[in-house]
Each structure stands twice: as structure tokens, then as C-alpha cells.
Amino acid sequence: MNAADQAHQTSLASSAYRQALEVISAVEPRIAQATAAELADQRGSLKLIASENYASPAVLLTMGTWLSDKYAEGTVGHRFYAGCQNVDTVESIAAEHARELFGAEYAYVQPHSGIDANLVAFWSILAHRVEAPALAELGAKNVNELSDADWETLRRTLGDQRLLGMSLDAGGHLTHGFRPNISGKMFHQQQYGTDPTTGLLDYDALAAKAREFKPLILVAGYSAYPRRVNFAKVREIADEVGATLMVDMAHFSGLVAGKVFTGDEDPVPHAHVVTSTTHKSLRGPRGGIVLATEEYAPSVDRGCPMVLGGPLAHVMAAKAVAFAEARQDSFRTYAQAVADNAKSLAEGFLSRGGDLVTGGTDNHLVLLDVSRYGLTGRQAETALLDAGVVTNRNSVPADANGPWYTSGIRLGTPALTTRGFGHDEFDRTAELITMVLENTQPGTTKAGGPSKAAYVLADGIADKVKDASAEMLDKHPLYPGLELS
Incomplete structure (x- = not known):
């Protein structure tokens, strides 16, 4: 798209959003105001949440139909x-x-979210491995033909299957068998971690764990592991x-689509089933x-009514637009960047x-251990937010502060x-974050004891970082040329 066409598209988008907000405001002005405020907030902050991005106006507009x-x-x-x-x-x-973008045999685009x-x-x-043979x-x-006794036996058999997934503090996701999550309640589950010295995935240890546990499902993929995985x-x-x-590739699917991860690092040729969100590094809805x-397509195709209700047709349309964008050469340039x-950043x-988990990164995220600054992840996260830097606290391996307060912050580069x-x-962003962390001290509870949440940010630092x-940010505007007034 040349400059003239780009300017024309931006003008159309500006007009569309202005008129949309006018229509919304006529019914509930507070929603219109919050929507406009969100754009202003995103334009004015350093967004480093690894699971967030900015969808194109075309993707966003497709959802409002x-x-x-x-x-x-x-x-x-x-x-x-x-x-x-x-x-x-x-x-x-x-x-x-989706099939063409990822080279997949089958694609199911109905899921409403990653979970x-x-x-x-x-x-x-x-259904494929247990229910169908039974x-x-x-x-x-089908199950409707079973007697109550046979159905009860099958139900118990389904609930006794084993799942092996990456532990939360090693970089796995809640849905990979974390006990409070439904995945941890569905299965007899165990978790694998990373090498305690390097923080890297130990394939020999994983193999030994799998031989001992003999899972029906082995889950690979991550939400906070800053390295690539050899899926072969x-x-x-x-x-x-x-x-x-x-394989859950929700975080790095944009790097797969953009051909940054290929060969053994591309999960699609190696996994039986691959899942992903569409709104992270893919820049979709x-x-x-x-x-x-x-082999698994017929079972996956039963996602509704097996798990899902009515699909969100407007979001599926936006997924189609996002996938079409990701098939362009410009997306490969973006993914490599x-x-x-x-x-x-690392x-x-x-x-x-700085102290980085695994000592660096070769994907889209960095996991910074903030213990050396005397802070918890929650203290670091909120102090940075005061300075206009949006991150999220995250566990590190063997985290002494647990999954709520944590000892780390996760930072991603997609947005x-x-x-x-x-x-x-x-x-420069790393410099500004370091400045905030070095000038933040732990606070105290109301009773005067040490707090894992309270903090004190030195005077003037927040304004200095914001400036x-x-x-x-002014040199790289968000949705350049798009004006709401």
C-alpha cells in the first residue's frame, strides 16, 4: 500500500471511529468516554505486556458488525x-x-479464547484416544447409546487420564495442569520444570519424567519461558x-506465522494438536x-457442542482479516523485528x-528477576505503572514469593x-525501567511490618521516566493519523 492509499485508509478509519463513538455516546456516554480514554492511555504508555499487541483498524472494525x-x-x-x-x-x-498461514492440515477457528x-x-x-475406542x-x-452403568465407567475412565505440562514457575501456563485451573482438575496431572542452574528446558529430564509418569497428553509451549523449544x-x-x-503456542504464534521459528522450532509439523490465541504476537482479535x-480433525470439529456454545461470527471474521494480514511479507519483517x-531489551x-531468567532471550519476551532490587514482582509492576511503563509481574523458577506477589516481571516486545x-x-526502555527499579524501596504494612505489595518510589522519578x-512515543505514534475529534 502506497502513502496515498495509506492516508486514505487512515482518514476512513478516523471517520468510522468518530461516528461509532457518537452513536455509542447517544446511548451510554460513559462507555464512549472510557473507549476514547483507553486509546489515549495506550498511546501514552510504554506497553510491554508480552500477551498484548495493537490490532489494525481493519481487524478492529471487522468486530463491530x-x-x-x-x-x-x-x-x-x-x-x-x-x-x-x-x-x-x-x-x-x-x-x-489459518491452514495456509501455518501449514496445518486442519484449522478450527471457533474458540473464544486461549483457554x-x-x-x-x-x-x-x-474423545479420540479414550472415548472412541471405548x-x-x-x-x-455415541455416548447416548450407553447404559447408565457403562457411561459412569467411561466417565471415570476419562477423568483418570494423565497430563504432563510445564510448571507455572518454569514458564508454563495456568491451563497446562495448574491445580486451581480446570486443566488441573480434569486430569491426573504432573508438571515438568527447567534446569535449576540454567533455567533452560532439560530434554533428558523431561524424557525421564514422561517415562515415569506415562501421560496421555504431553503439553509443550509456554507463557513466560524466554527461549525457543525443539519440538522435534x-x-x-x-x-x-x-x-x-x-503444543500451546499462544505467545509465540506470531513468530511461527512470521517464519522466525522454523524447522524443529515450528510446532505445527511435530505436534498432533496445536492451540493458540490470536491477539498476542499475531496482532488479531x-x-x-x-x-x-x-487424525484429530473430526474430534476437534466437535468443539461445539462438546465445549463451546455459539461461535462469535464477528470475531471469526476479524480472525480471517488478521490471518490475511499475517500472510503478507510485511508480517515476516515485523516478526523478525x-x-x-x-x-x-535483554x-x-x-x-x-539486570538479572534475567536463562540469562537472555531468543523469542519475544524477557523475564527480569527483580529480587536484586529488593522488590517483589508486584512492587515492581506497580512502581513501573506509576511511571507509565505497563508490565506484568510473573513467577520465576523456584519463586520464593509465590504466584501472586512473584519475584519477576515479564516484558514483551510485540506491541x-x-x-x-x-x-x-x-x-532506552531498559534504561528507564532500571531507573525506576533502582529508585524504588519496599514499603511497610499498616502495622509497620515488611510488605510484599507496598513500595516507595523516589520523588521525581515517575515524571522523569514519563517525559x-x-x-x-511521539516519534512512533499509535494508529498515526487516526483522530477521534
Whole structure:
């Protein structure tokens, strides 16, 4: 798209948003005001949350349509409601783009979120590996044909299956078998960690754990592990113990789509089932997807009504637009910049004495241990927010402060890379974050004791960091040219 076309598109988007907010304001002005304020807040802050990004105006506008008004439970051509021909078109296009983008045999684009995608994957694997053989043995076509006694036996069998996933403090996700999460309640679960010295994934230790535990499902992927994974090795481990390999690539799917992760580091050729969100490094709408081999496709295709209700047709349409954008050459350039910028951010911390989990990064995120500053992750997170730097606290391996207060902060480069930040800006960002942390002291409780939440940020630091950030942000405006007034 040339400059003239870009300017025209920006003008159209500005007009569309202004008019949309006018329509909303006529019904509930506080919502219109909060929406406009959110844009202002995002424009004026350093957004470093690894799971956030900025979707294009085309993606955002696609969600605000009458496609939202349609129920379409079921699958393409096999709906439980009449009049779904346009939803069929939308879902087919989104699935087509997803298959082509990732080189997958099958794509299911209905999940509303990442946890929905994982639930669809879990239950699809159970249906394929456990339910289907049991039904065949009993001579039944579906569970409705079972007697109450047979169904109770099958239900207990389904609930006794084993799942092995990465532990939360090692960088795994809540949905990978964390006990308070539904995934930890569905399965007899155990977790694997990382090497206590290096923080890196130890494939030999993982293999030994898998041989001992013999899981039905081996979950790979992460939300706070700053390194790449050799999925070919993980598949070998899964095959050895007869496990289905499921990969949750929600965080790094943009790096897969952008061909930064290829070969053994691309999970799609190696996993039986792959899940992802669409709103992180993919820059799409909030939602989820499931990719699978043809073997698992029929089970995944039953996501509704197995796990999901009516699909969100307007979000599936936005997914299609985002996938189409990600198939462009410019997205590969963007994805490589995300990874390069993460290295720049990591080097910026290391050069200033920062303590990084695994000592660096080779994906899109950096995990900074803030213990050396005498802070908890929660104290660091809130002090940085005061200075206009948006991060999130995160556990580090063997975290002494637990998953609520934590000892680390997680920082990602996808969002600011979308704005055009490069090496110099990310080095400067590391400098500003270090400045905040070095000038923050732990606070006390009301009773005068040590607090894991309270903090004291030195006078003038927040304003100094905000001013320095504004210089960078002004050079890389968010949605440039888009005006609401």
C-alpha cells in the first residue's frame, strides 16, 4: 500500500471511529468516554505486556458488525440454526487462511479464547484416544447409546487420564495442569520444570519424567519461558511413551506465522494438536484457534457442542482479516523485528546489571528477576505503572514469593515493535525501567511490618521516566493519523 492509499485508509478509519463513538455516546456516554480514554492511555504508555499487541483498524472494525447477531452452533454446513450461510463463508475463509498461514492440515477457528482452545484440544484428545475406542468396544456409536452403568465407567475412565505440562514457575501456563485451573482438575496431572542452574528446558529430564509418569497428553509451549523449544525432540519423547503431543503456542504464534521459528522450532509439523490465541504476537482479535492433523480433525470439529456454545461470527471474521494480514511479507519483517528487539531489551538490562531468567532471550519476551532490587514482582509492576511503563509481574523458577506477589516481571516486545520501536528505543526502555527499579524501596504494612505489595518510589522519578518515554512515543505514534475529534 502506497502513502496515498495509506492516508486514505487512515482518514476512513478516523471517520468510522468518530461516528461509532457518537452513536455509542447517544446511548451510554460513559462507555464512549472510557473507549476514547483507553486509546489515549495506550498511546501514552510504554506497553510491554508480552500477551498484548495493537490490532489494525481493519481487524478492529471487522468486530463491530451485525455478524455478532447470528447464532451458528455447529460447523460449516452443519449448523443447529437456519440461515447461517454467511457465517459458513466467514468461518471457511478464516480456516483457509489459518491452514495456509501455518501449514496445518486442519484449522478450527471457533474458540473464544486461549483457554477455550485448550479445552477443545484436551477434550478432543480424550474423545479420540479414550472415548472412541471405548464406544467401539461397547458397540455404541455415541455416548447416548450407553447404559447408565457403562457411561459412569467411561466417565471415570476419562477423568483418570494423565497430563504432563510445564510448571507455572518454569514458564508454563495456568491451563497446562495448574491445580486451581480446570486443566488441573480434569486430569491426573504432573508438571515438568527447567534446569535449576540454567533455567533452560532439560530434554533428558523431561524424557525421564514422561517415562515415569506415562501421560496421555504431553503439553509443550509456554507463557513466560524466554527461549525457543525443539519440538522435534519433544515429539520423540511423546512418541516413546505413547502420548499425544499438544503444543500451546499462544505467545509465540506470531513468530511461527512470521517464519522466525522454523524447522524443529515450528510446532505445527511435530505436534498432533496445536492451540493458540490470536491477539498476542499475531496482532488479531481476542480469540483462539486449534490446529490439528487430519487424525484429530473430526474430534476437534466437535468443539461445539462438546465445549463451546455459539461461535462469535464477528470475531471469526476479524480472525480471517488478521490471518490475511499475517500472510503478507510485511508480517515476516515485523516478526523478525519482534525477536531482534527482545534481544536488544535483554542486552539493555544485562549491560545495566539486570538479572534475567536463562540469562537472555531468543523469542519475544524477557523475564527480569527483580529480587536484586529488593522488590517483589508486584512492587515492581506497580512502581513501573506509576511511571507509565505497563508490565506484568510473573513467577520465576523456584519463586520464593509465590504466584501472586512473584519475584519477576515479564516484558514483551510485540506491541512496541508494532509502533515502530527498534534497537535504540528498547535499550532506552531498559534504561528507564532500571531507573525506576533502582529508585524504588519496599514499603511497610499498616502495622509497620515488611510488605510484599507496598513500595516507595523516589520523588521525581515517575515524571522523569514519563517525559523520556513521551519523546520515544511521539516519534512512533499509535494508529498515526487516526483522530477521534
